[in-house]
Amino acid sequence: MKAMVLEADDKPLVLKEVEKPVLQADEVLVQIKAAALNRRDYWITVGKYAGIKYPSIIGSDGAGIVAEVGSDANKVWLNKEVVINPCHNWGNHDEYQNRDFTILGLPENGTFAEYVKVKAEYLYPKPPHLSWEQAAALPLAGLTTFRALFTKAKAKKGDKVLITGVGGGTGVFSLQWAVAAGCKVFVTSGSGDKIQRAKDLGASAGVCYKAQDWAQELQHLTGGFDVIIDSALGNGFDKLLDISNPGGRIVFFGGTAGNIPALNGRKIFWKQLQILGTTMGSPDDFKAMIDFVNKHRITPIIDEVFPLAQAQKAIDKMENSSQFGKLVLTI
Structure with missing residues (x-):
């Protein structure tokens, strides 16, 4: 599959052919249709974020179609249009995240790729009134x-x-x-x-x-x-x-x-x-957000859409803070 790979903090993101993720039993493979940038992605690319590893596929926000389902994952998700909750291992307390809490895109490979694997519990149905680009803009900032x-x-x-x-x-x-x-x-x-x-x-x-x-x-x-x-x-x-x-x-x-x-x-x-x-949010927060978007038919504001191969150009625009709304990649 194709992915934008971060090889070092002094090098731009580069489009490369990498191996498609191999699923564990409770995971699903999502074919990413669109991904969105967050300020977090910028800080990672310039080496100013904790726990950076190289090479990495960054990107926390994504929406797409479930292409494969692991043996223990709910088969109902296969071929469904989904939005991914990037906040993983939140824990049992709504008030704060667990110590093992992670965000998709570091340390796990993220959404700036044709495919990403996640546990099925992090999938939510894509709001039907949203385009792929609009749905991908939702997760982390929303x-x-x-x-x-x-x-x-x-x-x-x-x-x-x-x-x-x-x-x-x-x-x-x-x-x-x-x-x-x-x-x-x-x-x-x-x-x-x-x-x-x-x-x-x-x-x-x-x-x-x-x-x-x-x-x-x-x-x-x-x-x-x-x-x-x-x-x-x-x-x-x-x-x-x-x-x-x-x-x-x-x-x-x-x-x-x-x-x-x-x-x-x-x-x-x-x-x-x-x-x-506060930072990020619990699974209950994510579900409430999706319900709110559906109820009020909210459409995320997108500043500009770039093809995956121009992800570094989108990162450079984010550095200048000239955007109004989200920067999105189509894949």
């Missing part, structure tokens, strides 16, 4: 943000929600989930074009986080937020305390702008704020 917004922040209809740094896959999914749930959503971005595109998707307004008074402007617009979804941290994080309403929930799942700065704890306890960390 799951992380769905858990952040609903499992952690308990967002509900009527809540005022702030999505910081809208534009990438997680920011756009957060926006789509919150709008579908009936929240009043606001965004920040460094790009006026991305703010406008967010408004086209249902955001009430947005401000540029490059402005010195971005937090004051948001406070003036809204009076404060019940839920804030953040993936940046960095020096601006302390301002999120000021624009949170009493009882507000601030949920974060990334740190692209650096660490959390010193915070005024008095604001946190006096306003009864919750600061919550």
Whole structure:
């Protein structure tokens, strides 16, 4: 089969012919129709991710058709159109992942290939209203943000929600989930074009986080937020305390702008704020996300689609953070 192989952190992904995976008894072989990129894939390609091994086939997100079924796997999956849950070995606690938790695409070979093998328990029916590219865009970014917004922040209809740094896959999914749930959503971005595109998707307004008074402007617009979804941290994080309403929930799942700065704890306890960390999601979260997509007929936003052989070009675009929505590979 053909696959994009990462041979070293100083070399681009290369299209190679590799052996098709051999199934264990409880596994299935999925013929990948489309795969999507995540920021994780970028960090792996530049050697800044834990546990990297070479050579590797990366890629956590994928959708396709079940081509083979192991002897102990449920035969009902054969020839079915599926989306793959990339979060493996979550464990028995919905609150946190197990120590043996892994993500598809490292250490296991991932979806930037014509075929991938996974345990049958990680398969979910592809939402019928989605194309292959749209379905492949869902798993990791969709799951992380769905858990952040609903499992952690308990967002509900009527809540005022702030999505910081809208534009990438997680920011756009957060926006789509919150709008579908009936929240009043606001965004920040460094790009006026991305703010406008967010408004086209249902955001009430947005401000540029490059402005010195971005937090004051948001406070003036809204009076404060019940839920804030953040993936940046960095020096601006302390301002999120000021624009949170009493009882507000601030949920974060990334740190692209650096660490959390010193915070005024008095604001946190006096306003009864919750600061919550999260990452990926449990099997229950994944099922709830798929059900939510089907119920609201949500269509993931795709910025650009590349053929498998141009996966490195897609990685390079992700490095520049110029996309709005997901970058997807067709296979």
